[in-house]
Amino acid sequence: MWFIDDQEVQDDLKKVIMLVAMLLTITACNSGNDVADQLEPDTFSKQDMAIYKVDNTKGRVSYGMSRKDAEKVLGTGDEATTNTYTYDSGVGVLYRDDKVVAITLKRESQGVYRTARGAEIGMSTTRITELYGEKHAINGTGNYQEYHYDTETGQFLDEAALLQNPGSKEALRARHIFSAAYDGDNNAIELFLIDGLAARTLK
Template sequence: MGFKRFYILLTSTLLLFVLAGCSGSSGASNSKAAKMEPDTFSEQDMAIYKVDNSKERVSYGMHRKDAEKVLGTGSVGITNSYTYESGVSVLYRDDKAVAITLKRESQGTYRTARGAETGMTKAKIKELYGEKYAFESSEKYMEYYYDTEAKQLVEGSAIKLNSLSGEALRAKQLVSTAYDAEGNAILIILLDGQAANTFK
C-alpha cells in the first residue's frame, strides 16, 4: 500500500473516531472512551461501563430506570440507595444517579470510563487520573475534586465541602477511592459534593 493511500486511510479512521466521540446524548460516547490524559477531567469521567460491553454505561445524572436497564433490579439500602448484584451501588436524588460506587465484587465486571476498577493499585489509579490533583488524606484514601463551574480539577485541600450548600455543593464532583492494607482499591466512588456531604 502506498504512503498516500495509507495516510488517507489513517486520516479517515481518526475522523471516524472523533465523530463517534462527539455523538450521543450528554456529550458522552456509547463506545469506550478514548485514552484520557492524566490530570484532566470531564463529564465522561463520571461514568462506569461494563468491561465486556462498553455500550452498557451508567453515568452521573442518569435516570434510575435507564441505569437499571444496565444494572438490573437492585435491593434497597439506606434511603434512595440501591445495591446491584454486580457489586455496584447507586444513590439516587430525584430519581437520578448522584453517587455510583464500585465495590470489590465489581472487579472484572465494571470499570470507570477512564479504566479504573477495584483491585487496581493506587499507583495504577494515579497513572490513569494523574498525580497533580491526587488528594491523599491517608494511605487508605485518595480523591480527585472537579469543579464543574470552573471546569477544572482543583486541589483537594482547597475544597471545603462543609462550607458549601445547594448548587455550589452539587457543582463539585469527586472520584473517591479507598484501599486495603496492600494498596489495592476496594472502593471507587463517583459522586457530587452533596452526596459526599449528606449522602442525599
C-alpha cells in the same frame, strides 16, 4: 513473481489470511473503552462520571442518568437506605430526584465494571494514579485517594479549597469527585463517583 501451483496450499493460505483478518477486526473492536482512550491524566470531564461493563462498553451507567435507564443496565436493585440501591456485581447507586448522583464499585464488581478511565477493583494505587493523574490527587490518611473537580469553574480543588466554606447546594452539586479506597497492599477495594452534595449529605 512467486506463484504457488499446489491448489491445496493456496486454499490453506487463503484460510490463514482470512483468519488473520478476522482476528485483527476483533482486536480493533475490543481494543478497550473508546472513552478511556480519549481521557488524559490530570483532566476531568462529565465523561469521567460513569462506569462501563468490562465486556460491553455500551453497558454504561452515568451521573445524571434516570433510575429507569440505569436499571436497564444494572437490573433491579435492593434498597439499602433511602434512595440508595445495591445491585448484583457489586454496584451501589444513590439517586436524587430519581437521577444517579453517586456510584460505588465494591469488591464483587471486579472484572465486571470499571470507571470510564478503566479503573476497577483490585487495581493498584500506582495504576489508578497513572489513569487519573498525580498533579491533582489528594492522598489522605487511611489509604484513600480523591480528585475533586468543580464543573462550574472547570478547575480541580485542592485540600485548602476543600477546607473552606463548601458553599451552596448548587455549588456542591457542581463538584464531581472520584475517590478510591485501598487495602494495606495499596490495591483498590472501593471506588466512588459522586457529587459534593451527595458526599456531604448522602442525599
